[in-house]
Amino acid sequence: MPLLPTFTITYAPQRLSLPDADVYLLLRFIPEAEQASLWQRLQQEIAWRQEEIKLFGKTIPQPRLTAWYGDAGKSYTYSGLTWQPLPWIPVLTQLREKLLSTTGISFNSVLLNLYRTGQDSMGWHADDEPELGPSPIIASISLGQERSFHFRHRIQPDVKQKLILPSGSLLLMAGQTQHHWQHQVPKSAKPLEPRINLTFRVIR
Numbered sequence: 001m002p003l004l005p006t007f008t009i010t011y012a013p014q015r016l017s018l019p020d021a022d023v024y025l026l027l028r029f030i031p032e033a034e035q036a037s038l039w040q041r042l043q044q045e046i047a048w049r050q051e052e053i054k055l056f057g058k059t060i061p062q063p064r065l066t067a068w069y070g071d072a073g074k075s076y077t078y079s080g081l082t083w084q085p086l087p088w089i090p091v092l093t094q095l096r097e098k099l100l101s102t103t104g105i106s107f108n109s110v111l112l113n114l115y116r117t118g119q120d121s122m123g124w125h126a127d128d129e130p131e132l133g134p135s136p137i138i139a140s141i142s143l144g145q146e147r148s149f150h151f152r153h154r155i156q157p158d159v160k161q162k163l164i165l166p167s168g169s170l171l172l173m174a175g176q177t178q179h180h181w182q183h184q185v186p187k188s189a190k191p192l193e194p195r196i197n198l199t200f201r202v203i204r
């Protein structure tokens with residue numbers, strides 16, 4: 001299997017050495033002292049739901065809880081369903097503003113994922129829906145249990161990069177990343193604590 005250069009962890013934003021991709025990791029986007037209260041607010045204030053998905057003609061519950069917030073009118077079509085976002089609430093508006101001051105990007109929607117245990121996961125996919133435009137920009141914040149995050153190249157699926165996303169980190173995916181790469185959060189056989197992930201997006 002072709003090996004990509006090892007990714008070294010620092011606390012400055014780092015660009016990953018992935019070919020055909022623009023991916024940056026900032027490990028301490030949410031300071032440690034703020035993580036517990038943010039976690040608590042998100043757990044309590046978000047309208048978490050377990051949605052169903054159709055897989056090979058069968059309807060099954062998604063292996064995680066989700067919620068969708070954003071500007072009115074910015075709907076999103078995904079798995080054949082069109083989702084209307086819930087209106088912004090202060091805890092999410094504050095994070096959106098923090099992202100604006102850090103990245104200069106004004107995000108208008110956010111998909112939240114709650115991975116309850118190591119058995120919750122997200123399968124291989126790319127966030128390349130037409131409403132995300134030709135170069136989707138996604139800002140992904142992680143809180144709680146650190147989890148593995150894998151990239152694989154679309155036309156050379158044995159070219160992979162594996163990361164750990166720790167609590168407080170920000171992963172930015174931009175440019176042509178979604179065209180050339182897929183990503184996943186695999187299940188873990190180990191018992192794991194819950195993790196909340198927020199993926200802020202720009203819907204056209």
Ligand SMILES: O=C(O)CCC(=O)C(=O)O
Nearest residue numbers: 111113122127185197199
């Ligand atoms: O949980 C994560 O880190 C990834 C979530 C994700 O890929 C998505 O919401 O599209």
Ligand SMILES: [Fe+2]
Nearest residue numbers: 125126127183
């Ligand atoms: Fe994704």
